[in-house]
Amino acid sequence: EQLINLLDTFTRVQAQRPKRPTGRTATSSNARKKGEEIESGDAATPPSSPSIHRFRNAGDAMMKLDMSALETQFGAPAGEDGGLLFDVDGAAMPAMEFPNCPDFDRFQAKTKDMVKNKRGTTTLAFIFDKGVIVAADSRASMGGYISSQTVRKIIEINPYMLGTMAGGAADCQFWHRNLGTKCRLHELANKRRISVTGASKLLANILYSYRGMGLSIGTMIAGWDEKGPGLYYVDSEGARLKGNRFSVGSGSLYAYAVLDEGYRFKMSVEEAGELARRAIYHATFRDGASGGCVSVYHVGPDGWKKLSGDDVGELHYQYYPVEKTPVEQEMTDASTS
Template structure:
């Protein structure tokens, strides 16, 4: 059986992009791990969320980050986000394909935020919010509450509500939430205590 990462999601806000995930990895109906990391900093202006077969995701992550680093060394500047999307898409079509993954790549693209879903054969779709993995419950929340020009704080609340809906209704998802943000100032991780406090407030407001 293959170990599979489950729910990841990301949304564009005004002046930033938020990534989030829960911690489960599954083997069919068996929870193989409750501490899986699914969000990765690629550069100060780019991050990636992974779902799918864990071994494939980890291999792609190593290859991708190495190529991003080499690009910076060879060119003397950080890779543009759109070029990074193309590079990752090409990796997915490479000699070791297919990779059973769904990836979300996003960040700060010069003077604006950007977000893209990349499927297991390198197909690319840009959107204002993206969910990968066990997605149906999260999409319901996002479709209902997403709007243009969300603040970062509003975006965090929506993402927490979406992941909370997933973990309550999907036994393959759960055991904690990771949230990170990229804006023009760079990359930052929301502390676990802050996430728990905000989630507690949200649950109280909707209780």
């Protein structure tokens, strides 16, 4: 009964609303059954007796509901029948205006010439007789903006393999995690660790399948397998190179200068780590996109191990000590005593 009363109230409200002339022919459901047409417009049904649809409930109760609005064209143009059926007080929506320029196509083309934020980093890796040394800085930059000084650019793939990060941080991190998952699945399926050659080839095939899709990756895969130390360079175009030493990033030219001058195949782990540390430091000194801390890792028969992580500011005064004046020396002695 409450529902019937509510619908009856709604019907009376609809009947009291004035109707707009539409100039169209509306056919009621009852008239369709009889093949008759009800003219609306000048001969439209008066508001007091709208087009009625009857719904029978339990018993003899009848409900009246105005359904004439659904029998006309929804949202008809204003020029055809006097305006939209469901507009808001006849207010027209303002159209979007184009920029005030003589050649809009040329204006639109220029909007694509956005400022490209250049990326930068310095990473290196080289093979010597006791394994592989991997080193990198920790600065993340976006053009001239330094977004972080503590980024881990050497990523673990498995306990015997590492990857470096150069290019887009998100791309490198995601695909290194993806590679680590695939290497683990390979190990579970074949009961043996994947080789450095196989891991690098797997990553190169994946990146080649996404060639031309905007990836930005320049990575080195370094590790130790059954054949000994291995080092490969892989980029986002699917290129894959094998070598004894690589440096990737905006500061790689400065790192190569130190690395080529001091590289020897037979070195101790300490000597190899110091060579990598000095090469990364000199790159951070000259390259504005490199900086932060210098992290050095060693990959050997027992897996990878982090050798050091030093701030470049401290390394600067370690490599180029400044002679203190007598007053500064007295202040230093007084603070330590």
